[in-house]
Each structure stands twice: as structure tokens, then as C-alpha cells.
Amino acid sequence: MSLAELVAGIIVVALNAYALLGGADFGGGVWDLLARGPRRERQRHLIAEAIGPVWEANHVWLILAIVLLFTCFPPAFARLGTLLHIPLSLVLIGIVLRGSAFTFWRYGGGAGGGHGSETERHWGVVFAIASLITPLLLGTTVGSIASGALGEGGRGKGEGFFQVYVGPWLTPFALSVGVFALIAFAFLAAVYLTLEAQERELQEDFRRRALGAGVALFFAALAALLLSQRWAPRVREALIFAPWAVPLHLLTAATAVTALAALWRRRWRVARVAAATQVSLILWGWALAQYPYVLPPDLPVEAAAAPAVTLRLVLAALALGALVLLPSLYYLLRIFKSRQPSEVP
Amino acid sequence: MSDLLAARSQMAVSLAFHIVFAMVGIAMPVLMVVAERRWQVTGQDVYLELARRWAKGTAILFAVGAVSGTVLSFELGLLWPEFMRFAGPIIGMPFSLEGFAFFTEAIFLGVYLYGWERISRRAHLAAGVLVAVSGGLSGIFVVIANAWMNTPTGFELVAGRAVNVDPLAAMANPAALPQAVHMALAAYAATGLGVAGIHAFLLLKDPSNAFHRRALVIALLVGGPAAVLQPVAGDFAARHVARHQPTKLAAAEALFETTAPAPLVLGGWPDVAARRTRGAIEIPYGLSLLAFHDPRAEVKGLDVVPRDEWPNVPIVHFAFQLMVALGTYMALVALWAGWRGWRGKDLAHDRRLMRALALATPMGFIATEAGWVVTEVGRQPWVIYGVLKTADAVTPMPGLIVPFLTFTLLYCFLGAIVSWLLYRQIIRSPRVTE
Numbered sequence: 001m002s003l004a005e006l007v008a009g010i011i012v013v014a015l016n017a018y019a020l021l022g023g024a025d026f027g028g029g030v031w032d033l034l035a036r037g038p039r040r041e042r043q044r045h046l047i048a049e050a051i052g053p054v055w056e057a058n059h060v061w062l063i064l065a066i067v068l069l070f071t072c073f074p075p076a077f078a079r080l081g082t083l084l085h086i087p088l089s090l091v092l093i094g095i096v097l098r099g100s101a102f103t104f105w106r107y108g109g110g111a112g113g114g115h116g117s118e119t120e121r122h123w124g125v126v127f128a129i130a131s132l133i134t135p136l137l138l139g140t141t142v143g144s145i146a147s148g149a150l151g152e153g154g155r156g157k158g159e160g161f162f163q164v165y166v167g168p169w170l171t172p173f174a175l176s177v178g179v180f181a182l183i184a185f186a187f188l189a190a191v192y193l194t195l196e197a198q199e200r201e202l203q204e205d206f207r208r209r210a211l212g213a214g215v216a217l218f219f220a221a222l223a224a225l226l227l228s229q230r231w232a233p234r235v236r237e238a239l240i241f242a243p244w245a246v247p248l249h250l251l252t253a254a255t256a257v258t259a260l261a262a263l264w265r266r267r268w269r270v271a272r273v274a275a276a277t278q279v280s281l282i283l284w285g286w287a288l289a290q291y292p293y294v295l296p297p298d299l300p301v302e303a304a305a306a307p308a309v310t311l312r313l314v315l316a317a318l319a320l321g322a323l324v325l326l327p328s329l330y331y332l333l334r335i336f337k338s339r340q341p342s343e344v345p
Numbered sequence: 346m347s348d349l350l351a352a353r354s355q356m357a358v359s360l361a362f363h364i365v366f367a368m369v370g371i372a373m374p375v376l377m378v379v380a381e382r383r384w385q386v387t388g389q390d391v392y393l394e395l396a397r398r399w400a401k402g403t404a405i406l407f408a409v410g411a412v413s414g415t416v417l418s419f420e421l422g423l424l425w426p427e428f429m430r431f432a433g434p435i436i437g438m439p440f441s442l443e444g445f446a447f448f449t450e451a452i453f454l455g456v457y458l459y460g461w462e463r464i465s466r467r468a469h470l471a472a473g474v475l476v477a478v479s480g481g482l483s484g485i486f487v488v489i490a491n492a493w494m495n496t497p498t499g500f501e502l503v504a505g506r507a508v509n510v511d512p513l514a515a516m517a518n519p520a521a522l523p524q525a526v527h528m529a530l531a532a533y534a535a536t537g538l539g540v541a542g543i544h545a546f547l548l549l550k551d552p553s554n555a556f557h558r559r560a561l562v563i564a565l566l567v568g569g570p571a572a573v574l575q576p577v578a579g580d581f582a583a584r585h586v587a588r589h590q591p592t593k594l595a596a597a598e599a600l601f602e603t604t605a606p607a608p609l610v611l612g613g614w615p616d617v618a619a620r621r622t623r624g625a626i627e628i629p630y631g632l633s634l635l636a637f638h639d640p641r642a643e644v645k646g647l648d649v650v651p652r653d654e655w656p657n658v659p660i661v662h663f664a665f666q667l668m669v670a671l672g673t674y675m676a677l678v679a680l681w682a683g684w685r686g687w688r689g690k691d692l693a694h695d696r697r698l699m700r701a702l703a704l705a706t707p708m709g710f711i712a713t714e715a716g717w718v719v720t721e722v723g724r725q726p727w728v729i730y731g732v733l734k735t736a737d738a739v740t741p742m743p744g745l746i747v748p749f750l751t752f753t754l755l756y757c758f759l760g761a762i763v764s765w766l767l768y769r770q771i772i773r774s775p776r777v778t779e
């Protein structure tokens with residue numbers, strides 16, 4: 001494995017962590033928006049409790065991926081920034097609104113805190129809507145990359161504003177990946193929340209939501225696969241004919257079935273592991289399918305890579321950073337994800 | 346508005362907005378940790394109340410700083426893809442390190458904010474210290490990357506491409522140290538005196554309120570020394586600019602002709618067409634003394650580069666004067682407060698000092714914005730000084746006025762909400778008698 005491939009792999013790891021952690025925070029926003037029934041406020045409270053302490057840390061995975069991309073694969077970053085200017089700008093607006101609305105919503109109540117007031121509900125709505133738009137467009141971005149629409153030396157799909165700056169991402173396939181990402185994040189969030197909930201009724205609420213999202217995820221995957229035939233033939237070919245394809249699909253299917261079965265039998269911990277593995281496998285499937293390209297069909301990892309000295313230094317910094325980061329993350333998750341939730345500060 | 350100007354304006358708005366929150370994110374944790382430590386030592390509940398309230402303010406400001414920082418990291422590619430294509434491999438290193446520092450800060454801020462009842466007192470304080478340290482480090486790393494744009498090193502330019510890239514040499518660029526010191530002090534001075542100013546204002550009405558009195562002392566202890574040291578660091582930075590970026594200093598001082606000895610130009614309006622500054626006060630030998638510590642030294646003027654490589658002289662000159670004036674005021678007020686405190690006087694009952702401090706509340710932030718205008722506008726037309734022009738780095742995407750206006754509106758909206766939330770926090774401050 002070359003240095004460039006190693007760094008590319010680490011970027012996928014960062015994206016994977018972002019999907020499992022930050023993605024679930026987006027998913028929490030979805031369930032906040034869809035909170036229904038007599039336990040509506042308790043559902044929202046649980047979501048806020050679960051997200052609060054890990055919010056900022058989960059978000060940094062995306063920054064890490066971006067920094068690694070522009071340091072180690074600058075031509076890919078330049079091309080993404082140019083051709084996907086519009087969806088990425090919208091993602092940013094979503095991230096800004098989501099992050100600040102969540103904090104304002106939590107801390108806006110002044111000394112007393114206390115959820116449920118009018119103002120706080122407004123923030124909740126902003127937070128929730130931003131939670132819908134951001135994953136949808138992040139997924140669309142991934143779909144656009146996978147479909148090979150960012151190729152031809154970075155000219156998009158031809159001449160003219162629409163062809164260059166809109167055409168590459170406003171395709172049925174890219175949008176279907178966006179929908180898939182949204183449902184996957186909602187699925188993860190619901191599965192995690194069954195573990196976070198301390199009351200049986202709330203667990204049941206999120207169990208039903210998780211099962212529903214898990215089934216919806218299957219149909220979204222099917223839709224993306226059907227659309228890929230016309231819009232993303234290269235990735236589709238790899239996903240069907242590559243030597244690793246069949247084992248990967250079997251494994252993904254097995255984890256999906258395990259997740260649903262575990263939810264059905266109320267084995268929350270098993271469900272969490274299975275759901276997280278399922279989403280990770282799908283992400284790695286995408287990465288493998290477009291290997292050896294950072295941006296298919298004409299920007300391979302090796303050609304896009306920064307000079308070896310930069311890659312070596314970044315890898316050294318990553319190793320050093322991991323020494324600080326991994327124990328810190330473990331500490332954070334151990335404090336907040338292994339015990340009873342406490343009062344809102 | 347041209348696309349280039351729209352892109353520059355969007356970047357300027359994004360940076361100007363982010364810097365305020367980044368500075369508070371660097372310095373505010375120091376205040377809250379000191380307050381918590383005082384609580385642990387003295388057992389006075391007023392310190393705990395202070396630490397908790399400052400932590401809450403930090404949480405709001407940190408969140409906005411984090412998202413606006415994310416916007417910036419994307420905007421590097423959305424607005425300046427050609428800059429990143431060139432610079433990414435050379436200065437990605439400090440950004441990567443910043444990523445880890447920021448990660449550590451985010452993790453331990455979560456531990457700090459939500460962990461009051463979950464971990465031991467000692468562990469809680471240690472989490473706060475880690476937030477403060479990693480916040481300071483992340484600021485320094487980002488400034489190092491910016492310093493490289495001013496004094497690029499660590500590569501060779503062959504036919505417009507960077508070869509023999511050395512990211513460590515790029516990090517060790519000459520402007521890194523003066524800029525990092527100047528910016529770190531700015532964060533502590535602006536935030537410390539900003540907080541001190543708010544409490545001074547409230548003490549004018551209620552001089553015996555122990556809550557504000559304690560807050561004032563802690564804020565002054567953090568902000569005061571930084572404000573006093575800042576002119577020294579500024580002198581260090583300016584002498585450095587005189588050597589490495591002569592056009593920036595010439596624009597800041599509105600010095601059109603290379604002169605020896607050069608006078609210090611105070612105020613006035615630079616008339617670029619006539620190449621002279623109208624209505625200014627000139628102090629003979631002043632600039633030579635300040636820039637080279639030698640009254641006879643020659644100072645390079647704007648005439649050393651062609652006219653089309655001049656930055657916008659009136660803006661840079663005005664911003665520089667504003668920064669120096671505000672910084673001087675802050676240093677003097679800090680010295681005054683330090684003197685009164687050292688003499689054992691009751692600061693809170695000194696109404697003139699309290700008024701002077703209240704007046705200083707926004708000054709550090711305004712001075713920092715002005716300082717960034719000097720360093721960024723003063724580098725134009727270059728994005729990488731002497732290597733890459735800003736006009737050659739911008740994205741080919743048309744219609745950039747749309748994202749510029751969108752992000753400006755978004756930030757105005759966020760700024761208004763944050764101000765309102767902080768105002769509500771502040772007016773709810775408790776009455777505590779001694």
C-alpha cells in the first residue's frame with residue numbers, strides 16, 4: 001500500500017466516524033422534527049440529552065477529512081470546491097444553522113434551562129430542518145462523486161453554467177444517494193436512542209422508528225442501485241463484478257438482518273453494533289468501488305497526491321494526534337455514554 | 346461587484362465573523378478555569394457561579410466559532426481552489442495539527458460543560474485546563490498558516506509550480522513567531538478587557554456586588570498583562586514587516602517614497618493619485634526609529650514596487666492607525682488598573698477607572714479586526730506574497746455575489762442572536778453581597 005493510499009484510507013475512516021457519530025446527530029434532528037404522540041417532549045428531551053456532550057467532538061471528524069483532503073489531495077479538493085460549489089455552500093449553511101440552533105436551543109433558556117418554551121421550539125425547528133437538508137446534500141455530493149460527474153479535467157459535464165455547476169449533482173442517482181444518507185442517519189439515531197432511553201415506553205418509540213427506518217433504508221438502497229445503471233455505471237459495475245463485491249454484499253445483508261432482528265427481539269446493544277457495521281460497510285463499499293480514483297473517472301489517488309514528504313509528515317502528525325485523540329475520545333464516551341443521563345447544565 | 350471582489354468580501358466577512366468567536370474560544374476557558382480554581386481554593390460559591398456562567402457563555406460562543414471555522418475550511422476550496430491546489434501540500438501541516446488541537450478542545454469542552462456532576466473536581470479542572478491549552482494551540486497553528494502567506498518559505502518555484510516542498514520549513518516561516526505572539530496576546534487582551542469592561546459597567550451601578558468584583562479581578566488578571574505586553578509584541582511584528590513585507594508597512598504608514606530618515610505619519614488621508622498624505626501629523630525620525638530602532642534608517646516606500654502591486658493604501662493606513670490607537674488605550678488602562686490594584690485600592694469604587702474600563706469593552710475586538718485588515722488588505726494584490734496573485738487564485742464559478750450576500754445575511758442573523766443571548770445572560774447576573 002502506497003502512502004497516498006494510506007492517507008486516502010484514513011480519510012475514509014474519518015468519513016466513516018463522521019457518518020456513525022455526526023450522522024447520528026443529524027438523525028436525531030430528523031426524529032426531533034418527527035416527534036409525535038403523548039411522549040413528544042420526552043423524545044425531544046432524550047435526543048438533546050444524547051447529543052449534547054458529544055456534539056462538537058462528532059463534528060470535528062468532517063473537518064479532519066476536509067483538512068486531510070486539501071493537504072494530501074489538493075487537486076481533488078480544488079475540483080470539488082469548484083464544481084460542487086452550490087451543494088457544498090448549502091451544506092455549510094445547514095451546518096451553521098444546525099450547530100448554532102442546537103446550542104441556542106439548549107442554552108437560550110437562560111439560567112433555568114427547561115425545554116418546551118416557544119422560543120426553544122423555534123430553535124428546535126431550525127435545528128431539525130437543517131438536519132434534513134445537510135445529510136441530503138452531503139449524500140448528494142457523495143453520489144455526484146461516485147457517478148463520475150466531476151471528471152473531464154474538472155469541467156463538469158460540459159459548457160455553460162448549468163452543465164458545469166448544477167448538472168454534476170442534480171441527477172436522480174446523486175439525489176437518491178442523498179435520500180439514502182438521510183435515512184441511514186435516521187436509522188442509526190433511532191437505534192442508538194433505544195440504548196440511551198431509560199424508560200421502556202421511549203425505548204419502544206424508538207424501536208418502532210428504527211425498524212421503520214431500517215426497512216426504508218433497504219428500499220432507498222434498491223432505488224440507488226436501479227438508478228446507478230444509467231447514471232453511475234462504473235461504480236455499479238464494481239459493486240456487482242469486483243471480486244470483493246459478493247462477500248461485501250453478503251456481509252452487509254447479514255448485518256442488516258441482524259440489526260433488524262436484534263431490534264425486533266429488543267437486544268439493543270447487538271442492534272447498535274450491527275447497524276453501525278452495516279452503515280460502515282456501505283461506506284467502504286463506495287470507497288472500494290471507486291478505487292483507485294479520488295474523483296472518478298480521471299483523477300486517481302496517486303496522480304492527485306501531494307509530494308511524499310507532505311504525506312509522510314501528515315501521517316506522522318496523524319499518529320501523534322491519535323495518541324492524544326483516541327484516549328480523549330474514549331474518556332468522553334465513557335463518561336457520557338455508559339451511564340444515566342444527568343441534568344441539563 | 347466583480348466575482349473577485351465578491352469572493353474577497355465573502356472571505357473577509359467569514360474571517361471577521363469567525364475571529365471574534367475564535368478569540369473568545371481561546372481566552373474564555375482561561376477565565377473559567379481560574380474562577381473554578383478560586384472556588385476550589387476558597388470555597389466561596391460566588392466563584393463557582395462565575396465559572397458556570399462563563400462556561401455557559403463559552404459554550405454558545407464556541408459553538409458559533411466551530412461552525413464558522415468549518416465554513417472557512419470549506420471556503421478555501423469554494424472560493425480559492427487555485428490557492429489550495431498550490432498551497433495545500435505546503436501549509437496543510439499546520440491545518441492538520443490545528444485539527445487535532447481543535448478536536449482535543451471540543452472533547453474536553455464537552456467533558457467540562459456536561460461533567461460537573463460526573464467526574465472528580467480535580468478531573469473537571471484538568472479538563473478545563475486542556476480546553477484552554479488546546480484552544481491556544483489551535484489559534485497558533487492557524488496563524489502560522491496565515492503567516493506563510495505573508496512570508497512564504499519551504500518550496501522552490503519552478504515554472505509556476507512548487508517543487509522541493511518542505512512543510513516544516515514552511516511552518517518555520519519568518520512571520521510565524523511575530524504573528525502568533527501578536528495574535529495570542531490579542532485574544533487574551535481583547536477577551537480579558539472585554540469581560541472586565543462589562544463587569545466594570547455593571548459595577549458603576551452596583552459597586553459592592555461581590556459577583557462583579559470577583560469577575561473584574563480575574564478578567565483583569567488575564568487581560569491586563571496581555572494588553573500591556575501587546576505594544577511590545579506589536580513593535581516586534583512591525584519591525585519584522587518592515588524587513589519582510591516592505592509594501593505592507595509602507596501602506597500602513599502611508600509612505601509613498603523611500604525615505605531616510607522617515608517620519609512617523611499620524612492620521613491624515615493618503616491621496617494615492619498625488620502620492621502624498623494630506624492633513625497628517627509628522628513626527629521626524631519616528632518611523633525609522635520604530636521600524637529599525639535607528640533614527641537614520643531608510644524605510645522603503647510604496648515606490649519600490651510597480652503601481653499595480655500596491656494594496657489599498659487608505660484602508661490599510663486607517664486600519665493600522667485605528668489598531669495602534671485602540672491598543673495604546675487598552676495598554677494604558679491596564680497599567681492604570683494594575684497600578685491601583687498594586688497600591689491596594691478598591692478598584693470597583695474608582696468610578697473613573699470603571700468608566701475607562703467600560704469604554705474599553707469592544708476595543709480589543711475592533712483593534713484585532715483592524716489588525717487583520719492591515720495584514721490581509723496590506724498583502725494585496727497577492728494571496729501568497731510575491732508568488733500568487735489573489736486574482737489568479739479565485740474560483741471560475743460566476744455569480745459569487747449570491748453566496749457573498751447569503752453568508753453575510755446568515756452571519757448578521759447569527760451575530761444578532763448571539764448578542765441577544767449574551768445580553769440576557771449578563772442582565773441576569775446575580776446580586777451577591779460581601
